[in-house]
Amino acid sequence: MSDLTHFRRNFFTRIGRFLQKSVAATYQLEFWDRDSHQKYCFPQHELSRADTCDIKTGTAVETLTYVQLDYKMRRTYDIQNHHLYQVKMQFYVEGQPCDMVDGLMLLQQRLESRSVWLKDAILHIKDFT
Numbered sequence: 832m833s834d835l836t837h838f839r840r841n842f843f844t845r846i847g848r849f850l851q852k853s854v855a856a857t858y859q860l861e862f863w864d865r866d867s868h869q870k871y872c873f874p875q876h877e878l879s880r881a882d883t884c885d886i887k888t889g890t891a892v893e894t895l896t897y898v899q900l901d902y903k904m905r906r907t908y909d910i911q912n913h914h915l916y917q918v919k920m921q922f923y924v925e926g927q928p929c930d931m932v933d934g935l936m937l938l939q940q941r942l943e944s945r946s947v948w949l950k951d952a953i954l955h956i957k958d959f960t
Contacts, residue, residue, distance in 0.1 A: 855898035863890045
């Protein structure tokens with residue numbers, strides 16, 4: 832789990848800054864511990880606290896919301912023996928479920944006008960998610 836929080840902290844110190852400024856992107860990581868039945872929520876600025884969670888079995892959900900676009904991407908992981916296994920990825924447009932590929936294409940179209948990095952193929956859409 833600490834690999835995920837480390838990766839996301841790095842993401843938000845680099846590309847995530849652009850997303851936060853251009854489309855008011857927000858991020859939240861949630862853990863549900865199946866053993867203790869506890870739920871933990873960490874917004875982007877509190878991700879370092881997530882490293883202290885010791886969850887052996889449970890669920891992790893990360894949500895990246897593109898506020899100005901009304902898009903949301905959600906990744907769900909199963910936690911087994913402190914390891915994450917991706918279960919599903921979901922994309923929402925205006926609150927409605929959308930096929931992941933279609934959602935990413937819409938996101939790329941909307942972000943291209945705001946990012947020379949995407950227009951010039953310096954970065955790809957996967958770098959923004």
